[in-house]
Amino acid sequence: MSTAQILFDEALIKKYDQSAPRYTSYPTADRFHADFTEADYRAALKDRGTRANPLSVYVHIPFCNTVCYYCACNKIVTKDHGKSAEYIRYLSQEMRMVCDAIGDPQSRVLEQLHFGGGTPTFLSHEEMSDLMAQIKQAFSFTSDAEISIEVDPRKVTVNTVEHLSALGFNRISVGVQDFNPDVQKAVNRLQTQEETVNVIAAARKNGFHSVNIDLIYGLPLQTLDGFTETLNRVMDISPDRIALYNFAYLPQFSKPQRRINAQDIPHPDQKLKILSRAIELLCQSGYVYIGMDHFARPDDELARAQREGKLNRNFQGYTTRADGDLLAFGVSGIGKVGATYAQSVKTLEEYYAALDEQRLPILRGYALTRDDEIRRAAIQSLMCHFALDETAFGRQWGIVFDEYFAWEKTRLPPLVEDGLIELKPHTLRVTDRGRLLVRNVAMLFDRHLRESARAASYSKTI
């Protein structure tokens, strides 16, 4: 099966099917350590206050009404809606403390705001209004700011969508995973097509610029025909973006996944057939492969940014905005400020205790070395543009590419022989056949991985 963008090569995928990081950050989060403390984070925030480079904010709402068995997110399943009011009070406090640490309001202008979870729509309308009011007090927004939210259609009415629009949200991401009722039952996520369609119709009617749908392949009881049917229904909805994730069945790490019947998981060969069919259908329907699970309509900003060489990647995946700082609020959030990463504590108890003591709730982090920054830029270029212009890269970073990456260059020939990459004069390009395996190419530039041989703890490439 071939398309202009991806060549699905089953033999090659099987050969390179190994555990690999997703590179939402480099170094990857498993390199973060507790020697990076609140004081380091405060220093990075203070430094940001002297700069005004692009800024994004991520707000993590950890609560969910029910548990989906496939889910590996940091979440708290509860029916007690009283919990979210308390959480918002602490979120507001964390925001005030971070803003005080940054200082200058000119350094607090947001290009992007994203609510993720958990289930952000677990919040009541009043709570959502309250939280947005706090955010607007702490930050100002650029006129074209992207304000996005992950929505669970099972709990959202047209009124909620109208309310979100009135608060300024202009992008929506809707979890679907699979429309098949047997699959939904097997993962404990019963969600009718009607619920999904209604939420998306309401979003479009209320001026949301962009609609994303999340799908997962490899779920229990999924079949080629069943998932094809789901894809056809999704094509009818015609979202601007589609994320197609691989289900990583890791019951040893995920308690909810232990409730999935192992015999119901599709065989790896079946999974590959489903992935191949999905890519074929999406490309035939005009979607462009952005990279790493993401597809977009050719007129979508992501596809345009990729064509213009302006695509970036951060903890939320691909973004059209310049590679700036990201502040994360809430439990387990990971932010990036200057040449540092910082992750917050993971439980409500730790989060509330830190804030009660007027401490920022930093669990661990990482200060990048210059080598890390150079490698981050190389990996970013591969993940976003499937290419590395060695001359331009060397000039940008003040290095002689061939000398700096001498070890890596000796490892490239087998990838060329296998057809994953092409080496043109001074340019490394990931081939159409290699695009689904771009992580495997990026791994070559990951010095930490090379030195620690930790690959076994990552999810499989496909």
Ligand code: SF4
């Ligand atoms: S998939 Fe979403 S709604 Fe389901 S448990 Fe995970 S975070 Fe909650």
